[in-house]
Amino acid sequence: MTVSLRGTRDEGDNYQVFRLIGQLDAFSEPVFKKILNKHIDDGPANIILDLSQIDFLDSSGQGALVQLAKKVQGLSGSFQIVTNQRVTQSLRLVRLDQFLTLRNTLEEAVEQVPGS
16 A cells, blocks of 8 residues: 555455555555455455544545445445544545445444355
């Protein structure tokens, strides 16, 4: 990832978890999308994005989340986002909470993975 966005990836039985720290913005969005697209293509298609440590999310980051969610849905996977108050507020302001699946904890998201 970039200096403004760092992350790790873990894989469960039928899902991938991406834990991100920093800022998901216009600067970090291209690398973020490239890396996630590659891992989504490689599978599994059930994706959990842990954004609970994200400090800032701008419209570029929001657009990337929508694009990735649509890609995962096209692969019959699930796309869940673990949020914090800042991320939730940012997504609610533009009503993306009605399209994206938001979770309060990583444990909650893992429990909701299809087939778990």
